[in-house]
Amino acid sequence: MQVEQIAIFLENRAGRLAEITSTLAENGINIRALSLADTADFGILRLIVNDVDKASQILKDHGFTVGRTEVLVVEVPDQPGGLAGALSAINKARLNIEYMYAFSQRSGESGLIIFRFDDQEAAVKVFQEAGLRILNGEEVYAI
Amino acid sequence: MILNDHETMPREELRALQLERLQKLVARVYDKVPYYRGKMDEAGVKPEDIRVLEDIRHLPFTTKEDLRQNYPFGLFTVPMDDIVRLHASSGTTGKPTVVGYTKEDIKLWAGLMARSLSAAGVTSKDIIQNAYGYGLFTGGLGAHYGAEELGATVIPISGGQTKRQITIMRDFGSTVLLSTPSYAMNLAEVMIESGVDPAALPLRVGVFGAEPWSEGMRHDLEKRLRIKAIDIYGLSEIIGPGVAVECIEEQNGLHIFEDHFLPEIVDQNTFEPLPIGETGELVFTTLTKTAFPVIRYRTKDISRLNATPCSCGRTMLRMPKVSGRTDDMLIIRGVNVFPSQIEQVLMSIEGVEPHYLIIVDRQGAMDTMEVQVEVSENIFSDEIKDMVSITKHIQADIKDLIGSTCKITLVEPKTIKRSEGKAQRVIDKRKI
Numbered sequence: 293m294q295v296e297q298i299a300i301f302l303e304n305r306a307g308r309l310a311e312i313t314s315t316l317a318e319n320g321i322n323i324r325a326l327s328l329a330d331t332a333d334f335g336i337l338r339l340i341v342n343d344v345d346k347a348s349q350i351l352k353d354h355g356f357t358v359g360r361t362e363v364l365v366v367e368v369p370d371q372p373g374g375l376a377g378a379l380s381a382i383n384k385a386r387l388n389i390e391y392m393y394a395f396s397q398r399s400g401e402s403g404l405i406i407f408r409f410d411d412q413e414a415a416v417k418v419f420q421e422a423g424l425r426i427l428n429g430e431e432v433y434a435i
Numbered sequence: 436m437i438l439n440d441h442e443t444m445p446r447e448e449l450r451a452l453q454l455e456r457l458q459k460l461v462a463r464v465y466d467k468v469p470y471y472r473g474k475m476d477e478a479g480v481k482p483e484d485i486r487v488l489e490d491i492r493h494l495p496f497t498t499k500e501d502l503r504q505n506y507p508f509g510l511f512t513v514p515m516d517d518i519v520r521l522h523a524s525s526g527t528t529g530k531p532t533v534v535g536y537t538k539e540d541i542k543l544w545a546g547l548m549a550r551s552l553s554a555a556g557v558t559s560k561d562i563i564q565n566a567y568g569y570g571l572f573t574g575g576l577g578a579h580y581g582a583e584e585l586g587a588t589v590i591p592i593s594g595g596q597t598k599r600q601i602t603i604m605r606d607f608g609s610t611v612l613l614s615t616p617s618y619a620m621n622l623a624e625v626m627i628e629s630g631v632d633p634a635a636l637p638l639r640v641g642v643f644g645a646e647p648w649s650e651g652m653r654h655d656l657e658k659r660l661r662i663k664a665i666d667i668y669g670l671s672e673i674i675g676p677g678v679a680v681e682c683i684e685e686q687n688g689l690h691i692f693e694d695h696f697l698p699e700i701v702d703q704n705t706f707e708p709l710p711i712g713e714t715g716e717l718v719f720t721t722l723t724k725t726a727f728p729v730i731r732y733r734t735k736d737i738s739r740l741n742a743t744p745c746s747c748g749r750t751m752l753r754m755p756k757v758s759g760r761t762d763d764m765l766i767i768r769g770v771n772v773f774p775s776q777i778e779q780v781l782m783s784i785e786g787v788e789p790h791y792l793i794i795v796d797r798q799g800a801m802d803t804m805e806v807q808v809e810v811s812e813n814i815f816s817d818e819i820k821d822m823v824s825i826t827k828h829i830q831a832d833i834k835d836l837i838g839s840t841c842k843i844t845l846v847e848p849k850t851i852k853r854s855e856g857k858a859q860r861v862i863d864k865r866k867i
Contacts, residue, residue, distance in 0.1 A: 299817030301810045303847050329819050334810075334845050336817055355849050357810045361817045390818055408817070 294362035294412065295432045296344045301357040302328075302335040312337065315354050321347045324435050325406060327393035338393070340365075340406065342433045364407045364415055365432050367425040370396055374403060381422035387415050397435070404432075438553040438585075439546070441694040442749045449750065453697055454488050456722035461485050461494065464728055467512040470505055471730065491699065491720065492708050496731045502532040502672065511535050513726050523571045524671055534573075534671050535726040541580065543723060547677035547692055548581020554690065554747070555642045555665040556683035557611050559586030562637075564604055566614035566622075567645065568856050569593040573675030574645050578613045581677060587611070594618060594856045597625045604638065605631060612641045616648040616656060616664070617858030620789050623659040624853070633660045640683070642667050644676055646857050647759040647775040651782025653686075655789050666756055672732055673719050679754060684746050688753030691740075695723045698752065699731070700740055703761070706733075714739040716761070717754065735761040765795055765861065767802045770837045774860040777806060780832045786813030787829070790851045796864040804841040806833065809848050 302308050309328070316323065325340040340363075341347045348358045368374040375394070382389065390408040397404060404427065409415040419426055437443060444452070462482040464471040474495040475481070484493060502510065511518065518535040525531065536544065557563065563582045569575030575593055582589040590607060592600060594614070600622055603609070612619060619641055626633055638660060644667035656664045668689050669676035678696050679689035691698050699718040700709045709715045717736045721728045737760075741753040759773035766772075774793055781787045787808060794805040806829070814825050826843040833841050852859065 297817070299815070301815050301822075301845070301847060303845075303850070308847075331819060331823065334822065336819060336822070338817055355847070357812055357815045357848055359812060359815045359817050 295340065295365045295406075295427065295429050297361050297363045297406070297408075298339050298341065298344060298348050298351070299359045299361060300337045300339070300351060301359075302330075302337055304330070304333060304335060309337065311354075312351065312356070315350060316341070316347060319346065319350050321350070324432060325393065325395045325404070327391070327406075329391065338391075340432060344433070361408065362412060364409070364412060364419070365427040366405050366407060366419050367402045367427060368405055370401055370403045375405060378405065378419065378422065378424055381418050381424075382409075382415065385414065385418045387411060387418065404435075436553045436556075436558065437748060438550045439694075442550065442690070442692075442751060444694070444750055446750055449693060450488055452694060453722060454485075456694075457488065457491065457697060457720065458482070458485050460720070460722055460728055461730070464512060464730060468510055470501070470509060474501075488697075489708075491697065491731065494720075494731055496706065496718065496733050497729050498733050499532060499672070499735075503530045506530050507533040508535065510729075511726055512728065513537055518726055520576075521571075522573045522576075522671055522675065525572070531571075532672060534675075536724075537726045540674075540724050540726050543695070544577060544674050544677060545580035545584040547674065547695060548577055549584040550581075550692065551667055551677045551680035552578075552581055552585050552587070552611075552642060554680045554682045554749075555611075555667070556640055556663065557582075557585065557587060557642070561587045561610045561640075562590065562608055563587050563611040563613060564590045564592055564600070564607075564609035566592055566594050566600060566612060566618060567676075572856075573669070573671040574615075577669070577675035577677060578642075582613075597622060597853075597855075598629065601626050601629060601631055605636060608637045610637050610639050612638060612660075612662070614641070614643060615645045615854065615856055615858070616643040616652055617646060617854035618856060619643055619656055619660065619664075620652070621853040621855070623656065627659070633662075636661075638662055640665065642680075644668060647757055647763065647773065649758075649775045649779035649782055650756070651779050652789055655782060668754070668757065670734060670736075672729060673721055673734075674724060678719070682745065682747035682749060688741050688745075688755050690745070690747075690749045690751040690753055693751050695721065697722055698740060698754070700738070701733075703737070711740045711742050711752070717757070737761065763861070765793070765804075765863070767795065767804050767837050767841075768839050770839070772837050776836055777833060778860070780836055781806075781808065781829065784825075784829060784832065786811065787825075788813075788848075790853070791860065792851050793861045794864065795861065802865070804837075804839075805844055806841055807844045807846050807851060809851055810845045811848060 322342040520536040523531040567574030669678040679691040697720040700715040738754040792807040
């Protein structure tokens with residue numbers, strides 16, 4: 293049910309992001325989705341990739357600090373109100389979103405939202421009750 | 436193990452021995468070294484004025500400045516013919532200071548270093564990897580001669596070449612590591628990275644010195660390397676390593692080899708001698724060295740003396756771990772702080788790596804301090820709020836120590852330069 297995301301610690305220095313992406317490219321890793329959270333001094337890059345084990349090992353070998361976290365990837369209709377429906381269900385259940393980011397699929401029929409909750413299991417239930425589809429790891433890595 | 440009977444001498448006998456040696460020493464330097472004679476005459480004190488140990492307070496101090504003024508050989512008491520070895524300090528803050536040894540001095544030093552290793556639990560059966568730098572620095576050769584004197588097997592590998600150190604440590608089965616604590620940390624890190632499990636090595640003791648280090652660093656080194664980490668103290672102006680050492684029984688304060696080095700603690704401002712137990716500047720008089728004896732040498736190290744009997748049986752006074760030389764002391768907005776105190780704060784926070792850099796600067800009239808800390812997997816989180824809370828935690832603990840808020844910068848792993856000998860922990864931009 294849950295999808296593994298890798299997170300990388302980044303100093304705010306020129307060229308660090310490019311180093312990560314080219315390192316992954318050289319090793320044939322495809323990035324499915326990406327988000328960068330930043331403060332004035334540092335950033336946290338979050339990635340969904342096609343091969344989690346390989347990508348995190350490669351980045352570690354290149355001296356980056358890498359963490360792995362489980363996230364939920366939820367499919368919402370790619371139309372106005374698609375995301376709003378999902379969020380209002382979460383809101384009603386009073387669940388806290390730690391962070392989220394989105395990407396839309398090539399087909400244009402649905403968007404995918406990546407969520408991290410303080411209570412992941414409760415969120416799974418809420419999405420299921422709201423009739424939203426949660427993607428599993430294989431599906432996401434293979435997109 | 437206790438190597439020499441003097442180490443357990445009753446205090447009264449020891450004091451008698453110290454007085455006898457002190458009187459001889461003062462008479463000899465007065466006779467042989469014009470500079471000392473001049474200073475004693477100026478202070479109005481003659482060798483025969485030393486009647487009891489406490490009379491030492493009438494003798495003038497010797498400082499690094501005195502050594503510099505007599506650069507290179509001005510304070511030697513013997514002709515150069517009798518000198519068999521020279522060592523010198525790095526001279527980063529001015530002219531280097533040069534120290535000389537006669538054959539007897541080298542023997543004495545080897546004996547003291549052997550005692551130190553023995554106190555650290557090292558025996559003739561050990562294989563000692565000596566990663567102190569060989570050369571003008573007293574650490575390498577000082578430890579080397581002591582290890583041989585003890586009858587152990589010495590690997591004179593010197594500092595650096597970290598990967599090779601690890602290969603040799605594994606292949607030769609080193610049981611003892613001699614190095615600076617920061618270099619030991621570097622070794623531990625590279626060891627784990629290269630897939631060598633410290634627990635699978637026969638290494639069991641580390642004797643670390645030549646730079647200040649915190650209790651937190653000790654625990655970390657002991658955990659990472661699966662060893663007992665022992666603190667050793669010395670400075671080239673006195674003899675080199677082997678002035679004081681912790682015993683493996685207690686690892687709580689360093690026993691000073693008082694039969695050869697007479698310690699005093701003096702007030703940092705008035706330079707008046709302080710009673711046992713009070714904190715001040717550590718001052719040493721070498722009682723038995725021939726070529727280059729020093730009288731009341733001001734070490735600039737802050738410490739105190741502890742006369743509590745020790746379970747190891749040594750009667751020699753102990754001094755707690757030195758937190759730093761006054762030269763290393765930072766004054767941040769009027770508050771004195773040693774880098775090792777910052778280290779202690781960092782090491783007491785779970786998951787924080789022992790790699791840090793302190794950057795001091797001045798903005799307008801205000802001192803600023805930034806502490807760079809490497810982000811390891813142990814403290815990394817994919818959530819900003821967790822990372823910010825770690826920096827806040829460190830910031831608050833340092834504020835408790837120095838009273839002002841410093842900036843904590845999280846940096847990527849390996850961005851802080853690893854030590855090959857003495858670690859650079861501070862960049863003080865106010866001085867550049």
